[in-house]
Amino acid sequence: MESRKLLKQGAEAKLYLHDFYGRPCIIKERFQKQYRHHTLDSMLTNQRIKSEVRANLRCRMAGILTPTIFMVNFQDNSIYMEEIQDPITAKQYITDMSAQGDSSSLLMLAEVIGQTLSKMHAGNIIHGDLTTSNMLLQGNPSNLRLFLIDFGLSSFEASAEDKGVDLYVLERAFLSSHPNSQELFNTILNSYQAATKNIKSCKEIIAKLEEVRMRGRKRTMIG
């Protein structure tokens, strides 16, 4: 297709801008890795695409914003989805607001992130790759619309362990993308806990998060 415009070249996927019968569309095409075994690779790619689409839809059913899926092409391993208009990644937003010293906007974002992740985990959806780049924002600071994307590593698990690890993955990514932001991350956790109706399971999740943190620390002390 000549009308494709390359938007991003990632480690595992290329993103193109396109038009889907009049609607702005993003094509996310996963490509083969040269060094991996061919059959194994196409099985993995196929799995990633299915995971991505399945979790995207499960999130929608739980009332979490995700891009509308237009088409799945298993021939060239691509997903055609709605292009979110004028998005800013949460990563960019945090960087910008920090630079401006706009702490009230940061707090409002942390609230929304905590609430969204609580809803996601209540639906037993594990994102698997939570980072501030995989959250797209629309709207103004007091009325942010948060879209979750990039579900290729997702799974469906009810266990506190998996949810705790999901939060730990975010914490690690968060602190490395945004130095000196432990306090902001704690606000996310507080909002996550406030929004989670099942108090017992929420406590277990946070306990698991703390457990995984400890393990992580030990590992860095030894290694």
Place this chain on the structure above:
Amino acid sequence: MAAYQKVTHMLYPDTSVTLALFANVESCKNLRKCVMEGTVEAALLKTAMIVDSFQVLVAANKAIHLYHTKSMMTKNVHSEILYCLSPSKNISESFRSFGAADGETSVFVAIVNDAEDRTLKKVTNILGREPDSLDLTSTLSDKKLIAKTYRLTDDELSTFSLLDTLVSRVAAKEIITAGKGQS
């Protein structure tokens, strides 16, 4: 006949789909008979189940792709459009829920590769009516029945437009309904 839409497939420039709405007809009986006999090749869709022509376009886009990649679940591209629209894995149930019935007084028609609009002209002759504006599609839809058939959640309905919800459901059908018993 200015009301209908003819769209070229984004991946297969040689393949097109024609979408036409007949909002007020006496019955679908004769037209259905012609489709059964094979003298008219088209998908006849139940208007109650359609909120927008884009919903049908997404299903047709998928059906044509499955046709070209030899991965259809049904015997021809027109029945595949019906199957793609339906959330069910059961083919006859899909036809029952999404196909126009004899007694219905409106019908949404999708025709793949209608050279010189010949099939559309036949349909128009059989129904004795010209196609109506596709903008009327939403006025004929039964939103409650749609929500029930696709098992839409309240959270979903309050977060997204009905159309976008259905579009995602159609595009992801075989992925979200992989195993029997799990949904």
